[in-house]
Amino acid sequence: MIFGVDVASILLGGLSAGMVLFIVSVGLSVTMGLMGFVNLAHGAFAMLGGYVIVLAMNRLGVGFVPALMLGFVVTAAVSFVFERLLYKRLYRAGELDQVLFTIGLVFVFIAGLTIIVGPETQPFTPPAALRGQVDLGFTQYRAYSIFLIVVGIVIVVGLWLGFERTRLGAQIRATVDNRRMAESLGINVDRLFSITFAFGSGMAALGGGLGAEFLGLDPQYALKYLVFFLIVVSVGGLGTVTGVFYASILIGVLDFVLKLYLPKGGTIFIFALTILLLLWRPQGLFKRTET
Amino acid sequence: MSATAAPSGLTGPALELSEHPAARMLIGRHRLRWWEPTPWILAIAFYFAFPSYLGFGTDLLITILFALSLDLALGYAGILTLGHAAFFGAGAYTVGLLAFNGVWSEPITSLILAAVVAAVVGFASGLVLLRTTGLTLLMLTLCTMLLLEEGANMAHEYTGGFDGLPSLSIPPIFGIFEFNPLYPHTQYIYSLVVLFVGFLLVRALIYSPFGQSLTGIRENMLRMHAVGSPVRWRLVTCYTISAAIAGVAGGLWAQTNAYVNLTTLSLDRAATVFIILILGGYGRLYGAFVGAVAYMVLSHFLARVYPTAWQLGLGLLLVVIALFARNGILGISESLWRRIQTMRRPS
Known part of the structure; x- marks a missing residue:
């Protein structure tokens, strides 16, 4: 049965997964586009945020929304410090050193969380209002997934407006297109990068918390899903919000369908598709400028 | 361009072209230096000194060979790859599948077959992937490897899936030297000889004009295009050779x-x-040796006892290396050595 109601539920499930992918990956795309920094530790920031959110809810009894805000703020602050103290020194270094550095950071995060919190998976239960089913008129679906889709749409629209309609967004776009020209026009690229890096990590934290329901949350999170975040970013194109959004939805829905119909080794098609897409459009599917 | 000005040595009548310092450096570059036999002496000494650690030693030698193959692609040609295990696995599965199904298991010819299969995989993937650079190349090599891994997992009827192919029977080398799992003397010597051959090949390659052009491509691809170097073919050739060596390392791993x-x-x-x-x-031939020894010894003794502390320590070490010692352990030693020499000279 692939028709009728099934199509709707598959689409909804895939969309909610895609939204989480988008929320986590969008910061990675923008920071990589700005500085060309190969940041493999982005998943680690998502994991850190997820832990802050889930632990605040489970152990401190903080509400869902305040916990999300707390996760965003803490992760953004931590990543800001990391950026100013460490990342900054490697902007002019080669990709190899950047990869080595960020892999090292991932190990530190994994080991740190294992030591402080423990190796087990952290349980996540959505707040009571988001449990159960919700009636959409044409079908019944899980309330939490619908909530994810709504949140995702709000964030996409917000980011798109910020990217296209604000001064900061214009500066980011200019820098992604041509960093040296932007610098010579007086844009403070360093400051711009600090802000977007902290904000992007905060978004990743939100994604880590929101997605904990179906991605799970354990210290291996940072490595387990890193490949997916990287696939989304490279397929979508660096430095784009809309590109990452379409790529997230594509990969999210595809993964959902494959898990449903080909539970054994369905991901092989995602890797194959990624290879084909990248060979066809090495700069990403939705990259605006051809440079 | 400053290069149009003739070097002072060429204009003076006293100095012949071949005696110019740069020319001398180029001629003598590939010569054996006094310390170069050291790793091999140490490897042989290890055989006699630590007979109970020969299994670990064999693993170490194979890792060195694998790292050496990566050095050729990543260190010398600057091919940013995070999927080199694709070729290691291709070699290992070649040996494994042939031996498991009783088709062919003679060790040395199996290794050659492993090299050929890995080279074919390397050539085919290199041909399409090496048009890209940077993050795209990194993602493509990574996805190719994951594709092969998933493929091997899905074809579990042939590959055994996650559990793999157990208890391969490998006949003795030359019909004389048997592989004994408890006393891996043969495995150690065999791996050492294969590593030595692989090392000689890599060393000859990097000092050849071919190797020189690889370094040129790594440093400035645009300029190499401009001087008429067939950049893409050089990269594909390098990638194929590197894949073949990685395949041999994988085949060795499967056999031992x-x-x-x-x-x-x-x-x-x-x-x-x-x-x-x-x-x-990277890019300095002996980095594979130093890195493998440092990593394997530390992980062998720490990882089993304190896995989390090991991961934390390794992470911190990588961060420190990336921030303060861009060229790894050998890079630090070289700059220290140079500093000592410049301190000596004025006195």
Whole structure:
């Protein structure tokens, strides 16, 4: 049965997964586009945020929304410090050193969380209002997934407006297109990068918390899903919000369908598709400028 | 361009072209230096000194060979790859499948077959992937490896899936030297000889004009295009050779362990060899040796007892290396050595 109601539920499930992918990956795309920094530790920031959110809810009894805000703020602050103290020194270094550095950071995060919190998976239960089913008129679906889709749409629209309609967004776009020209026009690229890096990590934290329901949350999170975040970013194109959004939805829905119909080794098609897409459009599917 | 000005040595009548310092450096570059036999002496000494650690030693030698193959692609040609385990796995599964199904198991010819299969995979993937650079190339190599891993997992009827192919029977080398799993003397010597051959090949390659053009491509691809170097073919050739050597390392791994499983194709293995190479120092031939010894010894003694502390320490070490010692352990030693020499000279 692939028709009728099934199509709707598959689409909804895939969309909610895609939204989480988008929320986590969008910061990675923008920071990589700005500085060309190969940041493999982005998943680690998502994991850190997820832990802050889930632990605040489970152990401190903080509400869902305040916990999300707390996760965003803490992760953004931590990543800001990391950026100013460490990342900054490697902007002019080669990709190899950047990869080595960020892999090292991932190990530190994994080991740190294992030591402080423990190796087990952290349980996540959505707040009571988001449990159960919700009636959409044409079908019944899980309330939490619908909530994810709504949140995702709000964030996409917000980011798109910020990217296209604000001064900061214009500066980011200019820098992604041509960093040296932007610098010579007086844009403070360093400051711009600090802000977007902290904000992007905060978004990743939100994604880590929101997605904990179906991605799970354990210290291996940072490595387990890193490949997916990287696939989304490279397929979508660096430095784009809309590109990452379409790529997230594509990969999210595809993964959902494959898990449903080909539970054994369905991901092989995602890797194959990624290879084909990248060979066809090495700069990403939705990259605006051809440079 | 400043290069149009003739070097002072060429204009003076006293100095012949071949006696120019740069020319001398180029001629003598490939000559054996006094310390170069050291690793081999140490490897032979290890055989007699630590007979109970020969299994670990064999693993170490194979890792060195694998890191050496990565050095050729990543260190010399600057091909940013995070999927080199694809070729290690291709070699391992070649040996494993042939031996498991009783088709062919003679060790040395099996290794050659492993090299050929890995080279074919390397050539085919290199042909399409090496048009890209940077993050795109990194993602493409990574996805190719994951594709092979998933493929091997899905074809579990042939490959044994996650569990792999257990208890391969490998006949004695030359019909005389038997592989004994408890006393791996043969495995150690065999791996050492294969590593030596592989090393000689890599060393000859990097000092050849071909190797020189690879370094040129790494340093400035645009300029190499401009001087008429067939950049893409050089890269594909290098990638293919590198893949073949990685395949031999994988084949050796399968033979000495007498089994193959999915870990030979995993991201874990690819990331580890990447870390080892950069830890030791990439693009300098002996980085693979230093990095593998440092990493394997530490992980062998720490990882089992304190796995989490090991991961934390390794992470911190990588961060420190990336921030303060860009060229790995060998890079630090070289700059220290140079500093000592300049301190000596004025006195």
